Amino acid sequence: MSQGNVAIENIGSVISAAIDVLAEANPDDPETGERAHSVRYALVKFVNLAVSVSSDGTQVNIDGDSMPMGSADDIEVVGNQLLRATTGLVADLETAGFLEELKQLHHAVAGLAVSIARFGAKLESLEPVANSFAALADETHEPARLATLGYLIEEALTASSPGVESGIEPAESSRLMHIALGSVSIRSHDTELMECAFDRMAQHMPADLPAFLREAVVEMEQAGHPDEVKAVIRAYHERHIPRTIR
Template sequence: MLVQNMAIPVEIRNTFEEASKIIQDTFSQSDIQSGSQVTPDQLIEAVTQFLFVFDKLDAENGENGAILFDDVNQLGDHAIGFLMDLAYWADRLRLPKSKMDIEKTALGVAHWLIRHEGELRTLEPLVNSLAASANLTQDATTLKALAQVMGDILEHAAPSVKADLEKNDPTRPWRILNFNYAIVATRTQDTDLMAKAFDTLGRNLPEDCPEFFEQGVQQAQKANYAQPVQAMLQEHFNRWATKH
């Protein structure tokens, strides 16, 4: 029997299904009223349908490259939006692991969009998932992989996100993701990766660079990072401090 390729990896699907069941069971046993909100059952059904559509599109168009006859941006954004709503329910039901697992599924959808040259319009669950993964590891190889994913998401963010029109909100996902990309790159102590992440930060959030690199210099000294890493952070701090 041939194994069918799936748009979203099997392990992510299994994670989604397990988390969904826990959320459904917990919601049904709770006394929470959904009111006018979409219920977890409705959200899970919608996401399941999107995953089916993603498989169908991959089978018809290949696993990589632009899909010309469907609005993959809209499909992906709706799927990630529904997953974000489901993560909200998990949080409301006090299911932190299920929330993380739902956000991992959103990251899988983001990978699908990137493979098909789409753009990402909703970043919050992606930022949460990547941050949680980075906080759980010290392994340099894993950190490099996470930094690569962060860079890919920043690159494929929608123009409306890159415009960064909500600069008065310090908690906006675009800002946090740029910071996390630079932080995780620093933790790898790979100066080539750091240079790429720092250039991205300078391009996207120049107004935040002086404070960021000042704190980076301090943290690198506390963590006893290698001398080239400390020197690079100091160089960038000096550069940005003179610009402001």
């Protein structure tokens, strides 16, 4: 079994565990049962399809029916369906106070988004992705792990729907992901990632960049960032904020 298949199945296991814990906590609630069925159906479709594609098979069996091996378009449809389904699952775990399961689910949702991107498919359901990456950013502190997280956020943003990439006013979820990428990049002390994050912000959310950079200049002294990190922040501050309005 390939590493890609293992990763997909691990994501599926985490989502299944979240469904199970909610079902056990509310065994007589029809709405919980209905939501669980919806998520599980989307999950089975995605895992079967993704494993088939990554295994270079010719057929995938979903609910007893054979169909041609999926393409990036198929992954896009099924993957975004599953992402949308996880939104209610996250909310239910948070309401029920299942914090450890919620933490694991955030990892799974972020991993799902990156998996969809690596299949060459577009991400259309960015709200759960943005929320999960924001949660992961809050719990991550080591620079090396922050750098890894930042590059994963960048992958997800690159795969986001065409509206963002064409310069149209980005949706709020995309905006939050760009800001999260900028913040994570600074905390990672990875200057290459910082330049990538700041360039993305300049291209896709230029109206937000000046305020972000002003805050970064103030914070960098208080946080005691390395000199090379400060140099990148100052360079972008000089480039994007006219002296007359500083």
